[in-house]
Amino acid sequence: MLxxxxxxxxxxLNGFAIGSLLFILAVGLSIVFGMMDVLNLAHGAxxxxxxxxxxxxxxxxxxxxxxxxxxxxxxxxxxxxxALSGLTEPLARRPILDQALLTLGISLIxxxxxxxxxxxxxxxxxxxxxxxxxxxxxxxxYPAYRLMLIAVGLVLALVVWLVVEKTSIGAxxxxxxxxxxxxxxxxxxxxxxxxxxxxxxxxxxxxxxxLAAPVYGARPGLDETILLLALxxxxxxxxxxxxxxxVGALVIGQVESLGRALVPDLASFILFGTLALVLxxxxxxxFAGKVAHS
Amino acid sequence: MSVIPDSSTETTGAAAxxxxxxxxxxxxxxxxxxxxxxxxxxxxxAVPLFADPFTTNTISRILxxxxxxxxxxxxxxxxxxxxxxxxxxxxxxxxxxxLVSIHWTSEAPVPVLLAAGAxxxxxxxxxxxxxxxxxxxxxxxxxxxxxxVHQLAQRxxxxxxxxxxxxxxxxxxxxxxxxxxxxxxxxxxxxxxxLGFLGLWLVARSPFGGALRGIRDxxxxxxxxxxxxxxxxxxxxxxxxxxxxxxxxxxxxxLRIVNPSDAGFTTSALMLLAVILGGAGTLWGPVLxxxxxxxxxxxxxxxxxxxxxxxxxxxxxxxxxxxxxxxAGLTGVLARxxxxxxxxx
Numbered sequence: 068m069l070x071x072x073x074x075x076x077x078x079x080l081n082g083f084a085i086g087s088l089l090f091i092l093a094v095g096l097s098i099v100f101g102m103m104d105v106l107n108l109a110h111g112a113x114x115x116x117x118x119x120x121x122x123x124x125x126x127x128x129x130x131x132x133x134x135x136x137x138x139x140x141x142x143x144x145x146x147x148x149x150a151l152s153g154l155t156e157p158l159a160r161r162p163i164l165d166q167a168l169l170t171l172g173i174s175l176i177x178x179x180x181x182x183x184x185x186x187x188x189x190x191x192x193x194x195x196x197x198x199x200x201x202x203x204x205x206x207x208x209y210p211a212y213r214l215m216l217i218a219v220g221l222v223l224a225l226v227v228w229l230v231v232e233k234t235s236i237g238a239x240x241x242x243x244x245x246x247x248x249x250x251x252x253x254x255x256x257x258x259x260x261x262x263x264x265x266x267x268x269x270x271x272x273x274x275x276x277x278l279a280a281p282v283y284g285a286r287p288g289l290d291e292t293i294l295l296l297a298l299x300x301x302x303x304x305x306x307x308x309x310x311x312x313x314v315g316a317l318v319i320g321q322v323e324s325l326g327r328a329l330v331p332d333l334a335s336f337i338l339f340g341t342l343a344l345v346l347x348x349x350x351x352x353x354f355a356g357k358v359a360h361s
Numbered sequence: 362m363s364v365i366p367d368s369s370t371e372t373t374g375a376a377a378x379x380x381x382x383x384x385x386x387x388x389x390x391x392x393x394x395x396x397x398x399x400x401x402x403x404x405x406x407a408v409p410l411f412a413d414p415f416t417t418n419t420i421s422r423i424l425x426x427x428x429x430x431x432x433x434x435x436x437x438x439x440x441x442x443x444x445x446x447x448x449x450x451x452x453x454x455x456x457x458x459x460l461v462s463i464h465w466t467s468e469a470p471v472p473v474l475l476a477a478g479a480x481x482x483x484x485x486x487x488x489x490x491x492x493x494x495x496x497x498x499x500x501x502x503x504x505x506x507x508x509x510v511h512q513l514a515q516r517x518x519x520x521x522x523x524x525x526x527x528x529x530x531x532x533x534x535x536x537x538x539x540x541x542x543x544x545x546x547x548x549x550x551x552x553x554x555x556l557g558f559l560g561l562w563l564v565a566r567s568p569f570g571g572a573l574r575g576i577r578d579x580x581x582x583x584x585x586x587x588x589x590x591x592x593x594x595x596x597x598x599x600x601x602x603x604x605x606x607x608x609x610x611x612x613x614x615x616l617r618i619v620n621p622s623d624a625g626f627t628t629s630a631l632m633l634l635a636v637i638l639g640g641a642g643t644l645w646g647p648v649l650x651x652x653x654x655x656x657x658x659x660x661x662x663x664x665x666x667x668x669x670x671x672x673x674x675x676x677x678x679x680x681x682x683x684x685x686x687x688x689a690g691l692t693g694v695l696a697r698x699x700x701x702x703x704x705x706x
Contacts, residue, residue: 158681164443164500165685167500168633168677168681171445171630171677172674172677175671176671178670183668298504298505302501302502332516335508350493350494
């Protein structure tokens with residue numbers, strides 16, 4: 068057992084790194100979906116904007132470039148989310164499918180605009196200076212950047228958990244997931260909440276894109292792969308649940324990494340199998356709130 | 362979006378059906394509907410006689426994607442299950458037809474029938490899980506299934522040719538003779554696509570189709586009436602997969618190359634666009650939607666440096682706002698305007 072663990076240590080650590088990224092990505096998507104009933108299918112495209120920003124600002128050359136990319140990505144994410152909240156407002160009274168279709172159209176547009184700007188080449192982005200080396204972990208060399216990703220993911224998970232569980236903003240978030248109409252009947256302006264939530268959710272997507280660039284690079288089609296993983300995380304974890312997003316992201320991270328390392332041909336089936344298993348046992352996800360949203 | 366049909370057109374349809382009981386008006390209705398359909402059929406059959414091979418080929422492709430879109434409409438419009446992974450079954454059909462043609466026989470209609478069968482089997486294997494959910498969850502699950510098939514097509518290089526695509530598919534043969542002329546291939550596509558449309562139309566018109574509409578509009582009520590929504594939705598999913606597989610089989614025979622992207626997310630999204638743009642639940646609307654999608658992507662696309670999807674994305678966004686019922690909704694508006702004009706006259 069210990070031998071097996073030792074042999075697959077790199078894959079397991081990779082799984083945690085991917086899980087961290089997926090958490091940053093999925094928690095925004097999940098809260099937007101849980102609170103506002105907006106399933107943002109453009110989330111993957113926003114992620115890809117971040118990845119290409121890392122290419123533009125040559126994030127691997129200097130910390131200045133890396134931090135600029137992060138800052139610009141955060142700003143663009145915030146603006147994109149705000150714009151999306153304005154765009155979905157006229158559709159608020161229509162079925163939630165209409166809003167999903169709108170974001171699907173936006174994702175097609177964003178992906179095409181990115182391929183017009185950057186072409187169809189595959190870019191790779193080196194980690195910022197100082198994090199490019201490998202660190203010795205239990206006798207094995209492991210990239211320092213990925214260890215930092217794990218740390219960032221854990222810190223963010225803690226911050227999000229504290230905000231959602233311990234602050235009055237968090238109380239608003241939890242109340243909105245449980246019953247949005249009631250919250251708005253209590254005098255909270257729904258549109259402002261939606262603006263803020265979509266802004267922060269999209270910001271997390273673009274920032275995750277920059278952070279992921281040294282791991283995944285930037286290429287056309289990455290948006291779909293990433294969106295799919297994030298959606299699987301939400302389905303497994305349950306919409307609107309921070310804990311669910313974390314557990315789902317860590318599980319899918321391991322499936323993606325350990326699964327691909329151990330049984331490369333079956334990894335896609337394991338991903339789908341995990342999803343199927345969860346849906347059969349817990350159709351609403353592992354951590355869906357007790358108050359069902361109709 | 363337009364999952365719930367315009368109730369006013371439904372009732373006028375019912376009123377027309379009641380009015381049509383007298384023999385004279387029934388003959389009128391037959392003339393009004395039958396004659397244009399016959400003219401359209403003759404025009405479609407005559408396409409290779411006056412159009413150049415490129416145009417003929419484009420119309421062949423429109424027919425195939427129209428069949429694909431109408432099969433998706435059976436799910437989206439009739440059953441109320443918005444799928445974002447329907448290209449998976451199209452792709453399964455296309456690869457099946459391609460592989461059968463390469464390794465066994467390209468004698469019509471063996472490859473397309475096996476393609477339809479493979480599409481139905483793939484839908485049966487995956488739909489068992491997908492139809493347990495509904496609405497946006499169904500959207501997510503079908504997206505996952507579509508991505509799974511897409512990745513399989515890309516990874517099983519020894520079988521599918523991987524990202525290079527499956528090429529070298531021999532042309533379709535009838536009675537041992539290969540169909541090489543664009544016109545002959547077109548007629549082959551036309552006959553099978555029309556049979557496909559007929560099949561889907563019969564399904565939608567049957568009591569089974571009525572039950573599907575009932576489940577779409579009020580599932581708890583249908584359940585209390587003794588229907589099993591799961592079983593109906595599951596069968597609808599399998600049928601839709603089978604017809605998508607048929608369209609995929611025709612596609613492989615026409616283009617003679619199949620790429621993993623034909624089973625991918627973008628193909629699924631564009632077909633959903635075709636259905637929504639045309640008007641979900643009308644069957645004929647998605648045919649128009651598919652024509653728009655094919656023309657924009659393949660005919661005008663090259664003039665936009667291959668960025669047809671950009672234009673389609675914009676069309677998609679605009680359609681969500683201004684055409685909630687698609688093209689089919691426009692005819693409803695026109696008919697109502699005509700009716701009010703007739704009433705005041």
